[in-house]
Amino acid sequence: MHVLVTGGAGYIGSHTVLLLLEEGHTVSVLDNFSNSSPESLLRVQKLTDRAVEVYEADLLDRDELHGIVMRSRPDAVIHFAGLKAVGESVSEPLLYYRNNVVGTLNLLDAMSAAGCKKLVFSSSATVYGDSVELPLLETTVRSATNPYGRTKLHIEEMLEELGASNPQWSIANLRYFNPVGAHESGQIGEDPQGVPNNLMPFVAQVAIGKREKVNIFGDDYATADGTGVRDYIHVMDLAAGHLAALNYLSTHKGVNAWNLGTGHGTSVLEVIQAFARVSKRDVPYKVVERRPGDVAESYAHPEKAMLDLGWKAERGLEQMVEDMWRWQEQNPDGYRQNV
Numbered sequence: 293m294h295v296l297v298t299g300g301a302g303y304i305g306s307h308t309v310l311l312l313l314e315e316g317h318t319v320s321v322l323d324n325f326s327n328s329s330p331e332s333l334l335r336v337q338k339l340t341d342r343a344v345e346v347y348e349a350d351l352l353d354r355d356e357l358h359g360i361v362m363r364s365r366p367d368a369v370i371h372f373a374g375l376k377a378v379g380e381s382v383s384e385p386l387l388y389y390r391n392n393v394v395g396t397l398n399l400l401d402a403m404s405a406a407g408c409k410k411l412v413f414s415s416s417a418t419v420y421g422d423s424v425e426l427p428l429l430e431t432t433v434r435s436a437t438n439p440y441g442r443t444k445l446h447i448e449e450m451l452e453e454l455g456a457s458n459p460q461w462s463i464a465n466l467r468y469f470n471p472v473g474a475h476e477s478g479q480i481g482e483d484p485q486g487v488p489n490n491l492m493p494f495v496a497q498v499a500i501g502k503r504e505k506v507n508i509f510g511d512d513y514a515t516a517d518g519t520g521v522r523d524y525i526h527v528m529d530l531a532a533g534h535l536a537a538l539n540y541l542s543t544h545k546g547v548n549a550w551n552l553g554t555g556h557g558t559s560v561l562e563v564i565q566a567f568a569r570v571s572k573r574d575v576p577y578k579v580v581e582r583r584p585g586d587v588a589e590s591y592a593h594p595e596k597a598m599l600d601l602g603w604k605a606e607r608g609l610e611q612m613v614e615d616m617w618r619w620q621e622q623n624p625d626g627y628r629q630n631v
């Protein structure tokens with residue numbers, strides 16, 4: 293299958309491109325490199341000994357986007373491209389609505405024009421808002437607590453309405469829980485710009501000595517050790533989920549949502565302890581105020597993906613941390629040292 297991957301140079305995109313190539317698919321990537329580097333795709337091509345067609349382009353440039361989709365005529369699109377920093381979305385909501393919602397709208401127009409009606413969309417567990425119903429099921433009521441989350445919710449709804457209007461569309465809304473880890477080669481991984489917003493990359497930078505200590509955002513939650521609990525999922529398991537969804541779309545029409553999580557919750561303290569154990573380094577931490585907007589616990593009910601897609605997460609916390617640590621040790625400055 294020929295797959296166009298938007299945002300394919302980014303963290304989850306690059307791991308998925310690698311798996312697509314390994315499985316024999318032909319891949320084109322469209323990315324504006326606003327939060328990534330072409331180096332990730334050079335490494336993916338080296339690891340797989342396969343070539344990727346790379347278009348440096350912006351989803352907001354409608355004409356260029358149409359030209360690319362018409363020219364490359366993909367059988368399916370996996371749509372990762374988007375902005376994802378919750379805090380930034382609060383201070384710059386229009387940037388997020390424009391990039392994520394308008395960007396997706398432009399992509400759908402271009403796909404329609406090119407007759408491509410298979411789409412895998414990067415949604416997020418953030419569409420469950422601050423739901424207290426656990427584990428989170430695909431049928432749990434959706435809501436948003438910030439502009440980033442609302443862009444995901446709006447896009448899911450837009451895709452549902454598109455599917456309802458034309459039954460030829462095959463669309464998968466994949467709701468990721470907390471993607472972490474890296475490819476086992478240590479060659480590709482997450483390369484956050486500036487101070488990481490997310491826990492795992494922050495802890496990795498403390499373990500390597502780039503940052504002094506981890507700030508634990510609250511230890512008075514109603515959880516086993518008082519710190520926040522999340523469903524961390526290995527990025528290679530997540531990538532495999534996209535291939536399973538693509539496979540499903542080749543024989544099913546309509547719009548569906550699937551949770552991609554492990555179903556297992558891990559606390560902030562457990563993450564810090566796992567990192568200290570694997571890296572054999574000190575990981576100092578300090579408990580500070582809760583981060584506004586955080587929920588105490590979030591974890592998936594992952595059965596629907598197993599039933600429909602035959603997919604489940606295979607890798608546990610230890611492997612997530614080991615792979616992340618290998619990437620961190622081999623690339624202390626991410627992709628920057630090679631660009």
Ligand code: NAD
Pocket residue numbers: 298299300301302303304305322323324325326327328329349350351352371372373374375376391395414415416417468469470471
């Ligand atoms: P990322 O920032 O590493 O990758 C996104 C890629 O999209 C980047 O390469 C960026 O340059 C590109 N991009 C952004 N806007 C673009 C535009 N207008 N035109 C072309 N390219 C553009 O992020 P990621 O962690 O790989 O996330 C991928 C997707 O998954 C995003 O949509 C994100 O919202 C979603 N998601 C991520 C997480 C997470 O924790 N990483 C969780 C849930 C959902």
Ligand code: UDP
Pocket residue numbers: 470489490491492494506507508509510519520521522560583586
């Ligand atoms: N967290 C923390 N310190 C940090 C970053 C995150 O204690 O520097 C906590 C956060 O409160 C949450 C968990 O770690 O309980 C995961 O946070 P992350 O931002 O990685 O994911 P999200 O909250 O978006 O699920």
